[in-house]
Amino acid sequence: MKYILPKGFQASGTHCGIKRFKKDLALIYSKTGCKAVGVFTKNKVKAAPLVVSKSILKRGAPIRAIVINSGNANCCTGWYGTRDANRMIGAVCKNMQLKFNNVLVSSTGIIGKRLPIDLIEASTPKLVKLLSEKGLLGVAKAILTTDKKTKISVEKFNVGKKEVIVTGIAKGAGMIEPNMGTMLSFIMTDAKIDKDALKFALREACDKSFNSITIDGDMSTNDTVLLLANGLANNKTIKRGTKEYKAFLKVLKNVAFKLAKNIIEDGEGATKFVTVYVENARTTTDAYKVAKAIANSCLVKTSIHGENPNWGRVASSVGASGVGGIKPNRFEIYLDGVLVFKGGKFTMPSSKRFYKIYKRKNVEITVNLNLGKKDAVMWTCDLSKRYVEINSHYMT
Amino acid sequence: MKYILPKGFQASGTHCGIKRFKKDLALIYSKTGCKAVGVFTKNKVKAAPLVVSKSILKRGAPIRAIVINSGNANCCTGWYGTRDANRMIGAVCKNMQLKFNNVLVSSTGIIGKRLPIDLIEASTPKLVKLLSEKGLLGVAKAILTTDKKTKISVEKFNVGKKEVIVTGIAKGAGMIEPNMGTMLSFIMTDAKIDKDALKFALREACDKSFNSITIDGDMSTNDTVLLLANGLANNKTIKRGTKEYKAFLKVLKNVAFKLAKNIIEDGEGATKFVTVYVENARTTTDAYKVAKAIANSCLVKTSIHGENPNWGRVASSVGASGVGGIKPNRFEIYLDGVLVFKGGKFTMPSSKRFYKIYKRKNVEITVNLNLGKKDAVMWTCDLSKRYVEINSHYMT
Numbered sequence: 001m002k003y004i005l006p007k008g009f010q011a012s013g014t015h016c017g018i019k020r021f022k023k024d025l026a027l028i029y030s031k032t033g034c035k036a037v038g039v040f041t042k043n044k045v046k047a048a049p050l051v052v053s054k055s056i057l058k059r060g061a062p063i064r065a066i067v068i069n070s071g072n073a074n075c076c077t078g079w080y081g082t083r084d085a086n087r088m089i090g091a092v093c094k095n096m097q098l099k100f101n102n103v104l105v106s107s108t109g110i111i112g113k114r115l116p117i118d119l120i121e122a123s124t125p126k127l128v129k130l131l132s133e134k135g136l137l138g139v140a141k142a143i144l145t146t147d148k149k150t151k152i153s154v155e156k157f158n159v160g161k162k163e164v165i166v167t168g169i170a171k172g173a174g175m176i177e178p179n180m181g182t183m184l185s186f187i188m189t190d191a192k193i194d195k196d197a198l199k200f201a202l203r204e205a206c207d208k209s210f211n212s213i214t215i216d217g218d219m220s221t222n223d224t225v226l227l228l229a230n231g232l233a234n235n236k237t238i239k240r241g242t243k244e245y246k247a248f249l250k251v252l253k254n255v256a257f258k259l260a261k262n263i264i265e266d267g268e269g270a271t272k273f274v275t276v277y278v279e280n281a282r283t284t285t286d287a288y289k290v291a292k293a294i295a296n297s298c299l300v301k302t303s304i305h306g307e308n309p310n311w312g313r314v315a316s317s318v319g320a321s322g323v324g325g326i327k328p329n330r331f332e333i334y335l336d337g338v339l340v341f342k343g344g345k346f347t348m349p350s351s352k353r354f355y356k357i358y359k360r361k362n363v364e365i366t367v368n369l370n371l372g373k374k375d376a377v378m379w380t381c382d383l384s385k386r387y388v389e390i391n392s393h394y395m396t
Numbered sequence: 397m398k399y400i401l402p403k404g405f406q407a408s409g410t411h412c413g414i415k416r417f418k419k420d421l422a423l424i425y426s427k428t429g430c431k432a433v434g435v436f437t438k439n440k441v442k443a444a445p446l447v448v449s450k451s452i453l454k455r456g457a458p459i460r461a462i463v464i465n466s467g468n469a470n471c472c473t474g475w476y477g478t479r480d481a482n483r484m485i486g487a488v489c490k491n492m493q494l495k496f497n498n499v500l501v502s503s504t505g506i507i508g509k510r511l512p513i514d515l516i517e518a519s520t521p522k523l524v525k526l527l528s529e530k531g532l533l534g535v536a537k538a539i540l541t542t543d544k545k546t547k548i549s550v551e552k553f554n555v556g557k558k559e560v561i562v563t564g565i566a567k568g569a570g571m572i573e574p575n576m577g578t579m580l581s582f583i584m585t586d587a588k589i590d591k592d593a594l595k596f597a598l599r600e601a602c603d604k605s606f607n608s609i610t611i612d613g614d615m616s617t618n619d620t621v622l623l624l625a626n627g628l629a630n631n632k633t634i635k636r637g638t639k640e641y642k643a644f645l646k647v648l649k650n651v652a653f654k655l656a657k658n659i660i661e662d663g664e665g666a667t668k669f670v671t672v673y674v675e676n677a678r679t680t681t682d683a684y685k686v687a688k689a690i691a692n693s694c695l696v697k698t699s700i701h702g703e704n705p706n707w708g709r710v711a712s713s714v715g716a717s718g719v720g721g722i723k724p725n726r727f728e729i730y731l732d733g734v735l736v737f738k739g740g741k742f743t744m745p746s747s748k749r750f751y752k753i754y755k756r757k758n759v760e761i762t763v764n765l766n767l768g769k770k771d772a773v774m775w776t777c778d779l780s781k782r783y784v785e786i787n788s789h790y791m792t
Contacts, residue, residue, distance in 0.1 A: 045715025078741030111708025306788025312507025319441030345474030385781040392702025
């Protein structure tokens with residue numbers, strides 16, 4: 001079940017020469033038209049392919065394919081950017097007898113260098129020829145940049161007697177922050193579903209996955225999640241608010257969460273997987289603010305890296321979050337389940353328990369604000385010397 | 397002129413045993429009562445000595461002394477925190493025949509450990525005995541934590557025929573961010589000046605110095621700037637709006653800026669001094685937001701560390717700043733004076749000029765937003781492996 005595409009989908013990945021050796025060009029294809037929805041970066045500096053894909057989605061024609069390159073973000077490339085994104089689509093249209101409005105485009109990699117569009121055009125016929133129902137691993141590889149591992153998640157569920165498959169792939173390892181940090185994800189399903197339901201499901205799934213992870217607090221120019229549904233499972237159409245919708249949403253959330261988790265685990269230089277829970281805030285926004293302040297604190301992240309249970313830095317981040325009503329005497333901090341801070345001071349747990357904190361690969365920080373009833377969860381990784389090493393030299 | 401205290405001031409620093417070997421207890425004393433004003437951290441988790449000093453300042457009695465320890469922040473220490481801060485003041489009062497409301501207290505170091513107040517009390521007589529007009533270097537040493545260097549700045553100017561001296565010391569190397577990140581600074585002057593003028597001058601000087609620096613985006617629980625004026629220069633009283641006030645403000649700004657610069661240069665693991673200029677924003681707040689987004693970006697800071705002129709990361713930070721109206725086609729980026737980004741794309745300067753960028757110790761990033769008329773400047777350092785090393789193990 002690891003590498004299964006939903007019915008009617010094919011995929012391929014190849015090397016066109018943007019990168020020296022690795023795969024750098026990918027194609028996702030559906031033999032029938034898909035309903036398609038997307039979630040995009042909030043960065044005001046947006047890459048050209050993102051702007052082009054957004055406008056194609058707006059036109060609402062059925063989507064048949066997504067063409068993706070890695071190694072070059074086609075961002076900050078001026079007038080050429082849009083032209084080259086259009087040419088990427090054009091090459092696919094020409095080789096597959098599709099129309100411009102049926103194809104989406106996406107790019108990730110270095111900012112500010114012109115796309116070697118000739119290489120992409122030259123390799124598109126091969127890319128099309130490689131399309132296969134077994135092409136999932138190839139496409140998952142071809143979208144990677146600094147990632148060490150491919151990120152694939154597949155889930156199945158039933159609507160009546162019809163089996164529905166949801167398959168997602170993702171890339172991303174640095175420059176990740178809530179609101180779509182360079183993170184790309186493409187999710188395919190053969191579910192038959194209302195466009196409206198599809199849109200809401202993607203939004204909700206992203207909020208509890210891709211939008212709740214942070215590696216270094218930087219928000220990228222290219223972040224994109226695209227969800228395609230071709231309806232070939234031939235189930236009873238899924239509508240919002242039904243129990244089938246709930247089942248679909250659950251599966252979509254699982255796929256998105258697993259991909260988001262893979263991104264954190266593959267964070268540049270990451271050695272720990274960190275979950276930050278904030279409980280009993282006045283509002284959900286407040287809860288996220290506090291969680292983000294902790295998850296983005298360089299001091300908290302370096303202390304986790306050093307397996308040094310420095311709760312003072314967590315307390316300081318809570319105070320610095322800018323959230324109203326926070327009182328040191330009121331909030332509690334648990335590190336890996338051990339209560340370390342309460343009533344404004346260190347609780348002095350037994351040293352046996354204290355020195356177990358942060359030793360495992362999975363680290364948990366829980367802050368109980370005791371101010372209201374709203375919660376939030378965020379996921380992040382530690383900050384290591386390796387992160388600095390990678391990012392001192394990689395020319396994004 | 398390097399180590400001069402203003403008229404009537406004395407200082408001392410000693411070792412009381414909070415740290416293993418280095419000086420950790422300091423005293424600043426004025427033989428006559430001082431007008432005193434302060435600027436404090438905005439972190440909601442505030443250390444006890446800060447709360448105590450704030451309330452003493454509010455009472456408005458003349459200030460005669462400041463007692464400071466390093467190595468322990470006396471923060472998140474619950475009920476004991478206030479008691480111990482009060483006892484630090486009490487020990488000074490007892491040994492110097494001062495009243496409680498005449499003495500301020502300040503602490504910096506590890507969060508969450510009780511202050512070894514007995515050690516401090518036992519060493520206070522020695523500290524008082526060591527007081528001297530030549531004690532500036534001693535006090536500057538005794539307030540340090542992870543700092544590598546003492547931070548002292550002295551300036552003189554004349555009001556009529558009277559010479560006025562302004563002497564500042566500071567500590568801080570990590571956990572620095574705008575709004576008083578663990579940063580302490582004590583500034584003394586013998587100027588005769590209105591309390592109101594003193595307050596406004598400190599606020600303005602802090603905004604263009606301590607509040608405009610960032611090392612790692614973390615805001616500390618103990619940050620404090622205190623300014624004492626004993627009036628012993630015997631000049632014509634300085635009032636707001638006069639040319640004497642302007643002269644005083646200029647000197648105070650110089651002192652504060654020099655100390656802030658020293659803090660950046662001493663940033664944990666820092667190898668570069670980075671100035672971020674943002675020009676032609678719609679509002680000053682917008683300009684600071686953009687400057688802060690750049691100055692706090694881990695990706696920008698690691699690229700500077702690697703001497704890799706990655707303007708794409710700067711462009712991405714501008715877009716991610718959340719400031720309204722930003723258009724990639726409109727803003728320009730200069731790195732070390734070289735225009736690299738204009739009209740939404742890389743300007744392709746000559747490779748000779750391009751490869752000089754980021755090579756010097758002083759790095760300049762200028763962003764012209766072309767949206768309005770407001771500017772901002774922030775100062776920061778690069779992000780190195782050494783930063784991660786220091787903060788993985790130091791128990792703040």
